[in-house]
Amino acid sequence: MTKTLIFGHKNPDTDTICSAIAYAALKKELGDEVEPVRLGEINGETNYALNQFNVPSPRFVQSVSNEVSEVILVDHNERQQSADDIDNVKVKEVIDHHRISNFETSDPLYYRAEPVGCTATILNKLYKEQGVTIQKDIAGLMLSAIISDSLLFKSPTCTEEDITAAHELARIAEVDPQSYGLEMLKAGTDLSSKTEDELISLDAKEFTMGAKKVVVAQVNTVDTEEVLIRKEQLESAIKNTVDEKSLDLFVFVITDILTSDSTILSLGDDAKAAETAFGVKLTNNTAVLKGVVSRKKQIVPQLTEALQG
Amino acid sequence: MTKTLIFGHKNPDTDTICSAIAYAALKKELGDEVEPVRLGEINGETNYALNQFNVPSPRFVQSVSNEVSEVILVDHNERQQSADDIDNVKVKEVIDHHRISNFETSDPLYYRAEPVGCTATILNKLYKEQGVTIQKDIAGLMLSAIISDSLLFKSPTCTEEDITAAHELARIAEVDPQSYGLEMLKAGTDLSSKTEDELISLDAKEFTMGAKKVVVAQVNTVDTEEVLIRKEQLESAIKNTVDEKSLDLFVFVITDILTSDSTILSLGDDAKAAETAFGVKLTNNTAVLKGVVSRKKQIVPQLTEALQG
Numbered sequence: 108m109t110k111t112l113i114f115g116h117k118n119p120d121t122d123t124i125c126s127a128i129a130y131a132a133l134k135k136e137l138g139d140e141v142e143p144v145r146l147g148e149i150n151g152e153t154n155y156a157l158n159q160f161n162v163p164s165p166r167f168v169q170s171v172s173n174e175v176s177e178v179i180l181v182d183h184n185e186r187q188q189s190a191d192d193i194d195n196v197k198v199k200e201v202i203d204h205h206r207i208s209n210f211e212t213s214d215p216l217y218y219r220a221e222p223v224g225c226t227a228t229i230l231n232k233l234y235k236e237q238g239v240t241i242q243k244d245i246a247g248l249m250l251s252a253i254i255s256d257s258l259l260f261k262s263p264t265c266t267e268e269d270i271t272a273a274h275e276l277a278r279i280a281e282v283d284p285q286s287y288g289l290e291m292l293k294a295g296t297d298l299s300s301k302t303e304d305e306l307i308s309l310d311a312k313e314f315t316m317g318a319k320k321v322v323v324a325q326v327n328t329v330d331t332e333e334v335l336i337r338k339e340q341l342e343s344a345i346k347n348t349v350d351e352k353s354l355d356l357f358v359f360v361i362t363d364i365l366t367s368d369s370t371i372l373s374l375g376d377d378a379k380a381a382e383t384a385f386g387v388k389l390t391n392n393t394a395v396l397k398g399v400v401s402r403k404k405q406i407v408p409q410l411t412e413a414l415q416g
Numbered sequence: 417m418t419k420t421l422i423f424g425h426k427n428p429d430t431d432t433i434c435s436a437i438a439y440a441a442l443k444k445e446l447g448d449e450v451e452p453v454r455l456g457e458i459n460g461e462t463n464y465a466l467n468q469f470n471v472p473s474p475r476f477v478q479s480v481s482n483e484v485s486e487v488i489l490v491d492h493n494e495r496q497q498s499a500d501d502i503d504n505v506k507v508k509e510v511i512d513h514h515r516i517s518n519f520e521t522s523d524p525l526y527y528r529a530e531p532v533g534c535t536a537t538i539l540n541k542l543y544k545e546q547g548v549t550i551q552k553d554i555a556g557l558m559l560s561a562i563i564s565d566s567l568l569f570k571s572p573t574c575t576e577e578d579i580t581a582a583h584e585l586a587r588i589a590e591v592d593p594q595s596y597g598l599e600m601l602k603a604g605t606d607l608s609s610k611t612e613d614e615l616i617s618l619d620a621k622e623f624t625m626g627a628k629k630v631v632v633a634q635v636n637t638v639d640t641e642e643v644l645i646r647k648e649q650l651e652s653a654i655k656n657t658v659d660e661k662s663l664d665l666f667v668f669v670i671t672d673i674l675t676s677d678s679t680i681l682s683l684g685d686d687a688k689a690a691e692t693a694f695g696v697k698l699t700n701n702t703a704v705l706k707g708v709v710s711r712k713k714q715i716v717p718q719l720t721e722a723l724q725g
Binding site: 204205206207208209210211212213214215216217218219220221222236403404407408411412 | 513514515516517518519520521522523524525526527528529530531545712713716717720721
């Protein structure tokens with residue numbers, strides 16, 4: 108059996124990195140030859156988690172088909188979020204918690220998606236189904252993934268299953284989820300050292316919505332004003348990206364992890380779609396979305412509907 | 417909570433019908449309001465299984481969005497194989513063992529696909545994961561589904577998991593898989609009463625392969641000659657379908673369940689794709705494919721590649 112690479116989406120977040128590592132650990136226990144890899148830079152929050160549990164960062168790869176013929180995807184399925192050469196390899200498995208879109212195979216595969224808040228919550232089940240014990244460091248990373256995706260259980264994407272899994276994992280990892288979680292989230296909000304180009308690409312995901320090409324990028328912060336002070340430069344960076352990638356819409360979402368509100372910057376020919384989608388009025392391209400923290404549940408479906416309507 | 421309909425593909429086979437019934441039974445045990453339904457006529461083989469275990473046939477429906485807003489798909493995911501108005505309802509779950517194609521959602525969902533020979537094998541796992549005991553009649557139907565999809569364990573799609581599941585289910589159903597299985601398969605091969613139009617649509621599935629529209633229809637028999645004697649009329653029926661549906665290719669597969677070989681009839685502008693796909697020469701539109709019994713594993717991927725190349 109030849110090696111299989113396991114990876115999450117581009118612009119990796121904590122769930123994508125930690126789930127790749129955790130699923131690779133499970134597969135290794137089952138005797139498979141696998142390696143977790145990553146398609147982009149590790150962010151500050153993920154870095155905090157990896158350091159905390161003393162796990163090395165997965166290897167960065169630019170392409171996958173030069174190394175392997177089979178891959179396993181975690182935390183994504185949409186082709187444009189995956190490796191550039193994803194069409195040249197066989198996708199053997201997918202473990203995910205997102206909508207299914209722009210994904211197609213010619214052969215049957217193992218596809219496990221559940222409408223839970225985090226890929227790691229599904230992995231926690233897979234470990235149990237396979238009867239494999241989760242190691243302490245891996246449990247810590249899986250807990251970190253759940254805290255990240257659920258914004259410490261505050262996101263509407265967070266389910267009972269996520270909370271139960273997080274507490275099981277916290278016991279194995281021997282940390283307190285609340286205090287560890289807040290520290291980890293804060294580690295991800297240090298945006299001062301980032302350029303505007305970095306801010307808008309750090310956690311950017313591209314979507315096909317109807318006939319439109321859309322990017323939704325998100326940053327977490329404990330101080331929205333600190334980000335908005337750079338509004339002019341952010342807009343110019345976003346406009347460049349819209350031109351370069353021929354986007355119809357770019358929505359930049361600044362999420363306050365303490366208040367659980369978001370401020371958006373909406374640019375592109377279809378910028379007004381944000382008004383329809385969220386029932387708000389854009390002022391100087393921005394609007395506040397009260398209680399909105401989840402791109403997946405509170406932003407993407409609404410924008411998709413607005414752009415298809 | 418409102419009712420959810422559970423159904424398999426058009427031109428239902430034994431796995432599609434029995435898995436809809438079996439998954440509905442599990443969901444009901446878990447307290448959900450569900451009803452198994454079917455999108456087409458019950459075939460002779462499935463009818464034999466339903467009679468044997470005394471289970472009524474699911475209700476036939478022409479459309480689903482007039483009744484419900486949410487559905488669960490079993491044994492298929494491709495839109496063209498599903499209810500005509502599938503785009504007007506929300507697909508809440510999919511339990512399947514086929515490739516993923518022409519399938520898209522705007523929200524996260526529960527998607528459980530495994531590369532096993534039969535949907536019922538996955539359902540057997542789900543019953544265990546939920547800690548629900550399988551009733552005797554339901555076990556009989558699930559066993560029937562595995563026997564049907566695996567041609568009594570002879571198809572290359574059949575995995576160890578299918579065989580293990582079948583034997584577990586046979587014990588609950590209190591039947592001998594071999595003798596019951598052969599009788600059931602034979603009940604599905606009585607083709608004499610069928611018109612040519614019925615023969616080519618009985619188990620027909622439509623696929624999008626590259627830019628091409630393809631139908632692959634399959635019948636099981638214990639006497640290939642008995643089918644081929646009607647070759648001329650079959651060809652004329654197929655040509656009509658090709659015209660009506662603007663197909664690029666129609667492959668009719670006659671599978672001998674005793675020898676495990678198939679004879680194909682390939683028609684349409686892309687008829688020659690069958691020669692590339694299977695490394696054979698068509699003579700009067702036909703060719704024998706030795707050892708080929710599985711549409712999913714031995715026909716569809718090969719045709720897809722030939723048509724994309």
